[in-house]
Amino acid sequence: MKYIRLLMAAGLLCALIVPPEVFSADTVHLFNRLRLGYDDNIYLEAEEHDPVDSFRVIEELELLVNLNMERMYLGLAYRPSLLWYTDRDEENSDNKEYDLLNDLDLNFMYRFSPTLSFSLSDSLRSSRLPAIADENYIVRRDDDNLYNSAIATLSYNLLPETRLDLSGRHILLDYEEDSSALYGNYYSLVGGLSLRQQLASRTTVFGDVRYQTITYDKAPEEYNRDAEMIFAGLGAEQTFNPKLLGSLRAGMETRTYDNDRYDDNTAPYGEISLTFLPSPATRVSASASYSIDESDAENYMSQDRSYLSLSLAHDFTAKLSLYASGAYTQNEYDEEYSVMPAPGGTEKTYLASLRLSYRLNRINWLEVGYQYAKMDTELENRESYDRNRFDIGWKIQLF
Amino acid sequence: MKRILVFVLMGLMAAASAVGAQKEDEAGSRKARASQPVTQTQLAELLVKALGLVSYLPNAPTSQQMFDVLMQNGISPAGGWLMGDEAVVTKADLARVLVQALRAVDQVENPDDPQSWIDTLKAMGISLDRLSETIQSVEMLPDALGQDVTLYSTDPLIKGEQLARDNIDVQYSVDLNVLARIFPEIEMIRGEFRPISPTPF
Numbered sequence: 001m002k003y004i005r006l007l008m009a010a011g012l013l014c015a016l017i018v019p020p021e022v023f024s025a026d027t028v029h030l031f032n033r034l035r036l037g038y039d040d041n042i043y044l045e046a047e048e049h050d051p052v053d054s055f056r057v058i059e060e061l062e063l064l065v066n067l068n069m070e071r072m073y074l075g076l077a078y079r080p081s082l083l084w085y086t087d088r089d090e091e092n093s094d095n096k097e098y099d100l101l102n103d104l105d106l107n108f109m110y111r112f113s114p115t116l117s118f119s120l121s122d123s124l125r126s127s128r129l130p131a132i133a134d135e136n137y138i139v140r141r142d143d144d145n146l147y148n149s150a151i152a153t154l155s156y157n158l159l160p161e162t163r164l165d166l167s168g169r170h171i172l173l174d175y176e177e178d179s180s181a182l183y184g185n186y187y188s189l190v191g192g193l194s195l196r197q198q199l200a201s202r203t204t205v206f207g208d209v210r211y212q213t214i215t216y217d218k219a220p221e222e223y224n225r226d227a228e229m230i231f232a233g234l235g236a237e238q239t240f241n242p243k244l245l246g247s248l249r250a251g252m253e254t255r256t257y258d259n260d261r262y263d264d265n266t267a268p269y270g271e272i273s274l275t276f277l278p279s280p281a282t283r284v285s286a287s288a289s290y291s292i293d294e295s296d297a298e299n300y301m302s303q304d305r306s307y308l309s310l311s312l313a314h315d316f317t318a319k320l321s322l323y324a325s326g327a328y329t330q331n332e333y334d335e336e337y338s339v340m341p342a343p344g345g346t347e348k349t350y351l352a353s354l355r356l357s358y359r360l361n362r363i364n365w366l367e368v369g370y371q372y373a374k375m376d377t378e379l380e381n382r383e384s385y386d387r388n389r390f391d392i393g394w395k396i397q398l399f
Numbered sequence: 400m401k402r403i404l405v406f407v408l409m410g411l412m413a414a415a416s417a418v419g420a421q422k423e424d425e426a427g428s429r430k431a432r433a434s435q436p437v438t439q440t441q442l443a444e445l446l447v448k449a450l451g452l453v454s455y456l457p458n459a460p461t462s463q464q465m466f467d468v469l470m471q472n473g474i475s476p477a478g479g480w481l482m483g484d485e486a487v488v489t490k491a492d493l494a495r496v497l498v499q500a501l502r503a504v505d506q507v508e509n510p511d512d513p514q515s516w517i518d519t520l521k522a523m524g525i526s527l528d529r530l531s532e533t534i535q536s537v538e539m540l541p542d543a544l545g546q547d548v549t550l551y552s553t554d555p556l557i558k559g560e561q562l563a564r565d566n567i568d569v570q571y572s573v574d575l576n577v578l579a580r581i582f583p584e585i586e587m588i589r590g591e592f593r594p595i596s597p598t599p600f
Contacts, residue, residue, distance in 0.1 A: 198462075231555065242475065249554070281473070
């Protein structure tokens with residue numbers, strides 16, 4: 001929490017420095033969102049274990065600042081969320097009745113000249129997640145943590161149609177509990193260079209190289225998962241027609257592990273995304289990707305991740321909109337890259353979500369949502385489950 | 400950790416001080432540009448910033464990434480978004496995208512007639528004579544959408560770290576993206592005593 005307080009102090013300091021005339025009703029907005037929901041499997045248990053269900057309340061504020069000037073842009077979003085479950089046993093939840101999440105996003109852009117510009121983005125996530133225990137096992141330990149990702153890019157237009165981007169990223173995860181920090185704390189550094197060439201009014205091609213390191217700075221030697229990665233790829237962005245736009249990116253990645261027990265892992269990666277407007281009231285987006293990724297399961301150095309998603313937004317009227325999305329993820333784990341001896345396996349995740357939003361007036365919205373999630377796993381110590389969630393919500397723009 | 404916070408702080412401070420200097424530069428710069436035609440790329444950048452859509456885009460977005468997020472929010476000229484100096488914004492284009500951005504499409508009497516979009520904007524009291532003033536009529540979209548590029552991207556400069564190991568944090572809109580933080584807050588590992596983690600561990 002001290003970091004949040006520090007950032008809030010920074011915000012106040014900025015408010016003192018920035019001339020008051022730039023803040024107006026158009027630059028600062030505050031939303032409040034209250035959701036009442038039902039979750040039929042709050043501990044993500046398999047059906048044979050008789051999953052625990054619960055009603056829940058989610059209260060969320062969202063403060064948005066949007067300073068838009070000719071050479072400079074500053075966007076700031078701060079979002080605290082409080083989650084309270086009616087049927088989560090206090091004694092089994094570290095005597096804490098609720099979860100508290102704080103999100104802070106910063107986007108800053110500055111154009112030094114027509115050819116040179118700078119962009120900075122920062123995402124800070126602070127989570128206060130109490131320990132939760134069921135009758136037979138512990139669902140999670142006390143899990144207060146802080147996650148931060150900062151990305152900076154310097155863009156230079158070599159020619160009107162040619163752009164060079166030099167980027168750097170720092171990612172940090174920091175647990176408060178020592179026992180969690182031992183295996184979970186890490187930082188990662190990424191450096192990258194991209195060259196983009198606009199070929200015509202509808203096509204851009206690009207090439208990029210990336211170098212990344214990941215360091216688990218508190219992990220013991222037997223759990224050393226530090227790695228270095230090099231990426232090289234090519235891509236294209238294409239406007240096919242006024243209603244269809246797409247992008248494609250592909251290349252090769254080499255991952256070298258600090259631990260000599262593991263061979264280098266070299267594999268291709270690729271991604272594609274499409275946005276299609278079949279009618280003025282309907283938008284469809286689709287994406288797919290494949291890559292070596294950081295492992296979701298703790299006993300593996302990495303995973304091969306395949307991902308597919310499809311999303312639809314449709315406006316029935318100016319006030320009534322439907323949003324639907326579905327996604328499928330398949331993670332392959334290799335026995336050769338297990339930290340402790342364990343067989344490999346596949347994990348499949350399915351997700352579907354629907355949301356209906358009705359705009360009552362200029363500042364009030366009513367929402368109804370449903371989400372379905374299902375995981376099928378072959379891994380040891382992991383359990384397949386499915387979960388249904390329903391919620392109704394009220395959103396209001398306070399100013 | 401402290402370095403990160405100092406980094407963020409410096410960003411905030413730089414932004415704050417830049418705002419002060421910015422005010423003085425603007426008047427002269429506007430005069431210089433007034434006689435130049437506006438391209439669709441420039442209009443898209445203005446709209447993305449004014450509508451608060453920057454947060455849906457990667458750092459230093461490209462023109463087509465900006466076109467993409469505008470299309471996902473139903474904002475597009477009749478002939479689609481195009482790059483280059485030849486793709487100059489017409490009054491009809493500007494009227495169309497502004498009416499779409501103001502969520503007033505239902506007020507357009509004849510969507511097939513470009514003049515009807517211009518008339519709708521005029522009826523709302525918005526002039527098309529000066530872009531810098533016209534764009535100020537646009538506010539942040541309260542119901543903005545954007546496919547989360549951090550979920551499907553394979554670029555280590557873009558992709559998001561998993562906030563849970565069960566890999567179900569995929570959503571489409573800002574609202575559901577918020578839920579994505581809430582979606583995977585609990586995981587269950589039978590027989591183990593370990594925390595949920597956004598780490599690859």
